[in-house]
Amino acid sequence: MLSLLVAALLQSAAPAVPPAPAATPADPLPEDWVAIPDDEVMVITLANGGTVSVRLAPAMAPVHVANIRALVGAHWWDATSIYRVQDNYVAQWGDATEKKPLPPGITLRPPAEYDRPGTSAVARLGRRDPYADWAGYSRDGWPLAGNFQSEWMPHCYGMVGVGRDMAPDTGSGAELYVAIGHGPRALDRNVALVGRVVEGIERVSVLPRGTGDLGFYKTEGERVPIATVRLASEIPAASRPRYEYRRTDNPRFTAWIAGRENRQPPFFVVPAGGADICNAMPPVRRGAAAQ
Amino acid sequence: MLSLLVAALLQSAAPAVPPAPAATPADPLPEDWVAIPDDEVMVITLANGGTVSVRLAPAMAPVHVANIRALVGAHWWDATSIYRVQDNYVAQWGDATEKKPLPPGITLRPPAEYDRPGTSAVARLGRRDPYADWAGYSRDGWPLAGNFQSEWMPHCYGMVGVGRDMAPDTGSGAELYVAIGHGPRALDRNVALVGRVVEGIERVSVLPRGTGDLGFYKTEGERVPIATVRLASEIPAASRPRYEYRRTDNPRFTAWIAGRENRQPPFFVVPAGGADICNAMPPVRRGAAAQ
Numbered sequence: 001m002l003s004l005l006v007a008a009l010l011q012s013a014a015p016a017v018p019p020a021p022a023a024t025p026a027d028p029l030p031e032d033w034v035a036i037p038d039d040e041v042m043v044i045t046l047a048n049g050g051t052v053s054v055r056l057a058p059a060m061a062p063v064h065v066a067n068i069r070a071l072v073g074a075h076w077w078d079a080t081s082i083y084r085v086q087d088n089y090v091a092q093w094g095d096a097t098e099k100k101p102l103p104p105g106i107t108l109r110p111p112a113e114y115d116r117p118g119t120s121a122v123a124r125l126g127r128r129d130p131y132a133d134w135a136g137y138s139r140d141g142w143p144l145a146g147n148f149q150s151e152w153m154p155h156c157y158g159m160v161g162v163g164r165d166m167a168p169d170t171g172s173g174a175e176l177y178v179a180i181g182h183g184p185r186a187l188d189r190n191v192a193l194v195g196r197v198v199e200g201i202e203r204v205s206v207l208p209r210g211t212g213d214l215g216f217y218k219t220e221g222e223r224v225p226i227a228t229v230r231l232a233s234e235i236p237a238a239s240r241p242r243y244e245y246r247r248t249d250n251p252r253f254t255a256w257i258a259g260r261e262n263r264q265p266p267f268f269v270v271p272a273g274g275a276d277i278c279n280a281m282p283p284v285r286r287g288a289a290a291q
Numbered sequence: 292m293l294s295l296l297v298a299a300l301l302q303s304a305a306p307a308v309p310p311a312p313a314a315t316p317a318d319p320l321p322e323d324w325v326a327i328p329d330d331e332v333m334v335i336t337l338a339n340g341g342t343v344s345v346r347l348a349p350a351m352a353p354v355h356v357a358n359i360r361a362l363v364g365a366h367w368w369d370a371t372s373i374y375r376v377q378d379n380y381v382a383q384w385g386d387a388t389e390k391k392p393l394p395p396g397i398t399l400r401p402p403a404e405y406d407r408p409g410t411s412a413v414a415r416l417g418r419r420d421p422y423a424d425w426a427g428y429s430r431d432g433w434p435l436a437g438n439f440q441s442e443w444m445p446h447c448y449g450m451v452g453v454g455r456d457m458a459p460d461t462g463s464g465a466e467l468y469v470a471i472g473h474g475p476r477a478l479d480r481n482v483a484l485v486g487r488v489v490e491g492i493e494r495v496s497v498l499p500r501g502t503g504d505l506g507f508y509k510t511e512g513e514r515v516p517i518a519t520v521r522l523a524s525e526i527p528a529a530s531r532p533r534y535e536y537r538r539t540d541n542p543r544f545t546a547w548i549a550g551r552e553n554r555q556p557p558f559f560v561v562p563a564g565g566a567d568i569c570n571a572m573p574p575v576r577r578g579a580a581a582q
Contacts, residue, residue, distance in 0.1 A: 088449075088492070112560075130420060130426075131565055166558055181448055182474050182570060184570065185563065188561075190558070190561055205379070206500060209493040268477070269403075270480040270481055274421045275421060275477065276422070276476060
């Protein structure tokens with residue numbers, strides 16, 4: 001069998017692992033975990049009761065995230081659906097009828113928040129990325145890719161983006177998708193990414209693939225109903241989920257990167273000497289209190 | 292909504308698209324499609340009737356593939372199960388009891404067929420790969436990665452590998468897995484890859500994720516029963532599935548690569564200038580006759 005160890009080494013970003021008695025240079029200190037604000041967490045509750053939590057990225061796509069917060073505030077996604085699931089690509093949700101009016105206060109034509117000037121990464125991977133000159137991490141736990149002039153978030157598994165039609169349309173934010181296969185990185189800098197699923201992605205990735213073109217469900221009955229979408233700040237404190245990101249601007253995280261780039265014996269015989277940003281996503285874990 | 296066009300451009304490797312009236316430089320000629328031999332195709336039939344077809348790679352891992360053919364010939368996987376499904380990682384199948392005796396003729400300790408000397412790629416991607424010095428394609432339609440001395444197949448979505456325990460064990464081939472998330476490339480050169488799912492991956496990728504450690508199903512009842520596993524050559528001709536790979540040693544394929552590396556308007560506004568091998572998997576399609 002594929003060993004337990006390899007999967008543990010490879011897969012988990014180890015957020016749930018308590019500090020080991022014998023600390024390694026990659027082990028986080030307690031202060032490396034920082035609460036994610038409650039109004040930065042969007043909780044999707046499916047009609048079957050399952051929940052999916054998305055961390056929003058207001059600093060990366062401020063107008064789109066403002067739209068999303070307004071849509072959540074109006075409870076606009078309540079009683080909508082996941083209407084498209086395409087294997088090794090995306091699951092997409094919103095108003096499948098395309099007739100539901102948007103609430104007031106929505107910017108209908110947001111700017112193209114696909115990238116931003118400058119390079120704010122505080123930690124980087126060692127090798128060049130196939131889609132960018134570098135890949136790395138923001139201080140507050142977002143994956144980044146970039147060149148010498150600008151940076152953007154990469155389309156990795158679990159990243160959430162804004163559906164749109166042909167350019168220069170950028171999408172209002174009412175139709176969202178999440179990547180559920182190999183990161184569709186060609187979308188980088190072509191679509192606005194607005195966040196990342198931090199818990200519950202497996203409630204989406206298992207959904208039946210749509211048999212219509214591009215994974216759209218052919219009939220209304222196949223759609224997966226969404227009960228509610230709320231910001232965590234709207235959810236009563238007793239049942240509110242809370243999350244923490246791991247800071248990236250410290251030598252523990254640098255050691256963590258090195259560990260992702262060079263897996264160790266006894267399972268691994270050849271360390272790669274590099275890693276793909278989508279296989280080295282910055283850790284997020286459940287937290288005790290959000291702020 | 293995420294447009295129909297973008298998904299078509301991004302996702303489909305276009306094997307099903309007939310030659311357009313206005314041919315592009317990337318359109319294959321009829322002779323670019325080559326039949327995959329029937330004894331190179333392994334058909335897994337689940338108890339629910341769904342089938343999953345795997346193209347085997349005997350040239351890359353000859354001893355492991357010989358074992359797999361012997362196991363198929365003995366109908367060894369009949370009435371076994373998929374016993375592990377880990378989100379964004381792998382689904383794994385075989386004998387969950389670990390007690391079923393192997394048939395005669397199996398090499399119990401195969402050599403480490405993780406890579407091979409030389410570089411046989413006839414086409415390459417333009418940018419460096421995070422896990423290798425180059426990425427490209429064999430003439431007969433396999434993805435490759437390599438350095439100056441050797442080459443290997445990359446762990447992309449849909450690639451099939453041999454479960455093993457700690458090195459130097461390489462696994463007999465009786466326990467197999469398929470990648471169902473972002474390509475777990477750190478496994479490259481550490482595990483024997485033996486093939487690729489060419490049809491039916493969505494019958495595996497939707498399976499419930501195991502809630503035990505590493506995605507193992509906790510109870511026997513959760514396991515997904517496998518009815519039979521057969522080589523296509525064992526299946527009556529009338530119902531035998533047949534596949535073709537697209538040759539890579541021609542200017543049409545070079546143009547196809549360029550198209551994957553630089554997506555075009557009207558949807559795309561920024562071409563990436565590069566692609567990840569796992570987002571540019573060589574096309575395979577259903578064929579009329581296998582040989």
